[in-house]
Amino acid sequence: MKAIVFTRFGDPEKVLELKTLPDPTPPGPGEVVVRVTRRQLHPGNLMMVRGKFNIPLPADGFLIPGADGVGVVETVGEGVDSASVKPGMRVIFNPSPGAWAERIRTRAELVTPIPDDLPDAIAVQMLPNAVIALMLLREAHRAVPDAGRDIPILLNAAGSSVARFLTIAAHRRGLKVMGTVRSENGANILSRRFPDLPVVSTADPDWLEQLRHAAGSRPLQVIMDPVGGAMIGDLVSLLDDGGTLLLYGAMSSNPITFPFAAVPREIMLKGVSSSRWVQNTSAEQRRDDVAEAIEIGRNSPEKFEVEAEYDLARFANAVEHLERENRNGAILLASD
């Protein structure tokens, strides 16, 4: 099978290469082999290749990026319940390291069949975004039980795939959200997608004032941020005493700066990572999360456009495209 691999950390364009590898060995008990048809590229995939996640490289081996995708079950191991997963079924899977390969062997419990009316291009975007988005909403509720009921939750980088999923999931729960994006163009795109969502561009000199106004001049209870950097100081200034900043990414290359003025207030900063989903979430909750992801994909496909799809062999173009500013949708890697 074809796979994208790397043997050292570094710039994706320098260290990633296309290789032909043996197919996965047959599935063991409770496992399945999936022929992967599509994967969404995520900023986190490139952070992993750049060595930001403290994942050790095997001494004389390689790693394959990607942990999620959509595909067709080819073979199942002993003990896999054929009522839930069997050969020929279209499925989504997550988390299963090594998804930028034509085939993957993974645990059957991480694989979920998808309905025929959910196209690959939408299905592939749902699960990874749902996992972190729904974890964030649960953390927000844990930190401030009435977060979003009256005062909106602020989503920074609100045009991202995760934030779009978050917006829909929050609205389903009757919660209010508002968003910041880094450009006027980004604000226009997001407002077309979500006409009722208050959106502010941080390129406007008075963006903090605009946010305060959108929140009815009340301090915020919860902010969700995947950017980090110097902007954290400004975001924290919007929080109420007892407010919470949920950090779930680091798209800025600059360190987080924290204003001294925030110190006397009881503000909580908490990191949230989807890598804890399997470990910290009950099997029942995970089933509910996957079901919600599929439902959102079926009900709101127009919110999850694809900007470009590249064949696996053209991974370098896909990676370059992912890092462009002002994208208007997902970047997919396909292998049919």
Ligand SMILES: NC(=O)c1ccc[n+]([C@@H]2O[C@H](COP(=O)([O-])OP(=O)(O)OC[C@H]3O[C@@H](n4cnc5c(N)ncnc54)[C@H](OP(=O)(O)O)[C@@H]3O)[C@@H](O)[C@H]2O)c1
């Ligand atoms: N903690 C976890 O487990 C977890 C899981 C999934 C995702 N994440 C994080 O969530 C974030 C979004 O992921 P995604 O897959 O949804 O991304 P995506 O769809 O590729 O979108 C990225 C968005 O971030 C914006 N952006 C990029 N750099 C920025 C910067 N320096 N300042 C402000 N905005 C910036 C882009 O804005 P423009 O439109 O202006 O280019 C774009 O809207 C990433 O940080 C990712 O690592 C974390």
